[in-house]
Amino acid sequence: MNELLKLMQERQSVRSPLDTKRPIAGNDLLLILEAGRWAPTAHNMQNFEIIVVNNINLLEAIGNIKRPISETFIRENYMQLSFSEEELRKKKTGLLASMFPPSWRNPDFRLDNILNDDSSMQRPLPSCPAMMFVVYNPANRAPASEGDFLGSLSLGCVMENMWLMANSLGICFHIVSSLSSGTVENEVKSILNIPQNLSIAFPCRLGYSVSTPIKRLRVRRDVKDFTYFNKYGSKDL
Numbered sequence: 001m002n003e004l005l006k007l008m009q010e011r012q013s014v015r016s017p018l019d020t021k022r023p024i025a026g027n028d029l030l031l032i033l034e035a036g037r038w039a040p041t042a043h044n045m046q047n048f049e050i051i052v053v054n055n056i057n058l059l060e061a062i063g064n065i066k067r068p069i070s071e072t073f074i075r076e077n078y079m080q081l082s083f084s085e086e087e088l089r090k091k092k093t094g095l096l097a098s099m100f101p102p103s104w105r106n107p108d109f110r111l112d113n114i115l116n117d118d119s120s121m122q123r124p125l126p127s128c129p130a131m132m133f134v135v136y137n138p139a140n141r142a143p144a145s146e147g148d149f150l151g152s153l154s155l156g157c158v159m160e161n162m163w164l165m166a167n168s169l170g171i172c173f174h175i176v177s178s179l180s181s182g183t184v185e186n187e188v189k190s191i192l193n194i195p196q197n198l199s200i201a202f203p204c205r206l207g208y209s210v211s212t213p214i215k216r217l218r219v220r221r222d223v224k225d226f227t228y229f230n231k232y233g234s235k236d237l
């Protein structure tokens with residue numbers, strides 16, 4: 001198989017605890033940053049800065065931030081869940097309900113049950129020896145890009161470059177979006193001295209898995225499901 005495609009297929013989210021006793025070598029961190037450096041960005045803006053955090057006290061302070069879950073998240077997440085592997089295989093998109101706390105998994109959706117289940121609303125951040133926070137200035141948009149859509153796309157390219165490099169080095173990678181919005185983002189910014197005018201594009205956990213990562217079902221649509229030829233809707237090559 002094509003080597004690059006193989007690397008892309010093997011890249012995955014590792015949400016389990018990562019070994020805090022096994023730091024990431026400085027050279028490997030630099031390779032991941034170098035991969036981010038070479039990402040394509042709209043107008044070559046290079047609209048990002050990156051904070052690498054490997055100080056135990058700071059990681060602990062970030063891990064202790066309460067990350068409330070909004071009703072909107074619960075509702076919209078629920079709508080995309082599959083309740084069996086068979087359902088997920090058929091749908092080819094979304095996530096398995098078993099990834100979430102038991103009260104979220106009931107196919108008979110009851111928002112109250114979830115909101116009243118303290119154990120499901122307080123999710124500790126799994127351990128890790130390092131995190132990276134990619135930040136950007138939303139006021140510094142790509143030329144004429146409404147809502148800085150092109151800037152956001154560019155940050156996605158940075159993410160993918162770094163993720164693929166981490167994967168190629170055997171380093172697990174996990175995006176934690178809940179640390180980059182609302183009051184939680186402000187708490188992170190205060191801990192890391194991030195200036196108020198910058199936003200966190202994405203935080204990620206990095207490290208080596210404590211145990212062999214559990215093999216989980218990963219699905220994708222087939223190429224034919226999202227490809228048309230010459231005109232939208234035309235499946236004939």
Ligand SMILES: Cc1cc2nc3c(=O)[nH]c(=O)nc-3n(C[C@H](O)[C@H](O)[C@H](O)COP(=O)(O)O)c2cc1C
Pocket residue numbers: 011012013014015095174175176177178218
């Ligand atoms: C922009 C973005 C945000 C994401 N946020 C989270 C997150 O907050 N928590 C999480 O566990 N995974 C997060 N993910 C990972 C996706 O859920 C994951 O990529 C997807 O389910 C496919 O699984 P895979 O990465 O193992 O191939 C995010 C991915 C992207 C690209």
